[in-house]
Amino acid sequence: MYSLNKYLSLVCHSPEEDGVTADVIMVFQFPSAELRAVRKRKIHSILNEKISNTRALSINASSVEVNGKYAFKGIPELDILKSSHFVEFIITSFPSEIYRSNELIDREANCPSIKANPHQWTVSFGTTINPPLMKRNIKRIIAHERYHSQAREYDIAVVQLSPSVTFTDEIRRVCLPEASVSFQPNSTVYVTGFGALFYGGESQNDLRETRLKIISDDVCKQPHMYGRDIKFGMFCAGYLEGIYDACGGDSGGPLVGKDLKDTWYLIGIVSWGDNCGQKNKPGVYTKVAYYRNWITSRTGL
Numbered sequence: 001m002y003s004l005n006k007y008l009s010l011v012c013h014s015p016e017e018d019g020v021t022a023d024v025i026m027v028f029q030f031p032s033a034e035l036r037a038v039r040k041r042k043i044h045s046i047l048n049e050k051i052s053n054t055r056a057l058s059i060n061a062s063s064v065e066v067n068g069k070y071a072f073k074g075i076p077e078l079d080i081l082k083s084s085h086f087v088e089f090i091i092t093s094f095p096s097e098i099y100r101s102n103e104l105i106d107r108e109a110n111c112p113s114i115k116a117n118p119h120q121w122t123v124s125f126g127t128t129i130n131p132p133l134m135k136r137n138i139k140r141i142i143a144h145e146r147y148h149s150q151a152r153e154y155d156i157a158v159v160q161l162s163p164s165v166t167f168t169d170e171i172r173r174v175c176l177p178e179a180s181v182s183f184q185p186n187s188t189v190y191v192t193g194f195g196a197l198f199y200g201g202e203s204q205n206d207l208r209e210t211r212l213k214i215i216s217d218d219v220c221k222q223p224h225m226y227g228r229d230i231k232f233g234m235f236c237a238g239y240l241e242g243i244y245d246a247c248g249g250d251s252g253g254p255l256v257g258k259d260l261k262d263t264w265y266l267i268g269i270v271s272w273g274d275n276c277g278q279k280n281k282p283g284v285y286t287k288v289a290y291y292r293n294w295i296t297s298r299t300g301l
Helices: 036-052 111-114 288-299
Strands: 005-017 019-029 065-074 075-084 103-105 122-124 134-144 155-164 186-193 210-215 234-238 252-260 263-272 283-286
Touching: 155 288, 186 263, 234 263, 263 288, 283 288
Parallel strands: none
Antiparallel strands: 005 019, 019 075, 065 075, 103 155, 122 134, 134 155, 186 210, 186 252, 210 234, 234 283, 252 263, 263 283
């Protein structure tokens, strides 16, 4: 049996002109007597199959190089692979325990005070606000240049942190979807945040999560719902009967979902809505895939 073991570890990565070079340790199981050239060919075959089926990042399979191998007690052999475009860069949501970058975080743009002087603000990480598991300063905020609060369109910004974020069991990564990715109506998604438990309530110290369903644009644009207020780059998630929803204080937080391979994606950002958990008034979210090219143009990610 020749297979890729579940063990994978990123050793280091460095930026390049056309992407990022990453050194990754991957464990393959193979017959001990097999020739190295045969092993290398099979490794590339497995990687090509995995790469062609991923939506997390565009990867150039021809850039993967097998540079060495090592034997460890209890592990047959380790092959060291090096590839540009191999590392999945991540971008964070705020506030939340789930983050999408070790340097950058997505944030809704509708906070004019935070844009005035980002150096006066800090970002708290973890499952509680007080005490935070980790805190970072804000280096800069890149708000979408076409954002207007009245129309609620282009409600997205990227916040650069200083220093970078260290991932833990409480602070985790989630993938950025490609611009072409579309999650179907009725897909199960999850929103997390420290917001109020009811309209007009107080924000919470402990992180909370609720499970929602994506609602089709045709349904959400009906006159008794949001009608023409739903624009390109927005989508609804929740339930027509209400009850479960994001609320005040959750704005800017992440809405995540996973594909058939259990890969988690940052699908949306909490943006706006009428009241909280109200019938026929689900939450409205910024569609991250719609702004994927904008994110790349501003960050290189």
